[in-house]
Amino acid sequence: MKLQNGYPLKNRFRQPHHNTTCYLYIGKVAELTGASRKAIRLYQDRGLIPAPERKNTYRIYSDLHVFMVHAIKQVQGVGFSLAETQAIMTELSAGGDFPLALVNDVFDRKSADIKGKIAALMATEKRLRALRSKMQKIFGLN
Secondary structure (H helix, E strand, O other): OOEEOOEEOHHHHHOOOOOOOOOEOHHHHHHHHOOOHHHHHHHHHOOOOOOOEEEOOEEEEOHHHHHHHHHHHHHHOOOOOHHHHHHHHHHHHHOOOOOHHHHHHHHHHHHHHHHHHHHHHHHHHHHHHHHHHHHHHHHOOO
8 A cells, every 4th residue: 555644645545445456364464553442343333344255264454454544543543433534434344535624624613522521621720710719718727
């Protein structure tokens, strides 16, 4: 699998996902991505990654699967839920160009959500300081 900065080359997203050059078992996908076998199966069950081809009783994963599992792990690492990644993974599964506009939109919404949580936490911390000050005035040794 040819990588550029840790990601498949751009033309990878212009090809149908069934034209792959890399065939891997789930253990190798887990090793390459840091995801457990159970997590990979969960991603498949939830429709985050396409169903792999089968060879007898084995699931055969492609370079696209590796990229998608890696991407899921990366965005989970910055606070995304699996549900928040669904739209991006659906677009990646469909093939075509990398859905950069969609990714930017999803990232912008997550950033706004984080900023909202930070503001709420700062307001709570301000109320906590005010309450502490009030307690010091009432019960303090000053």
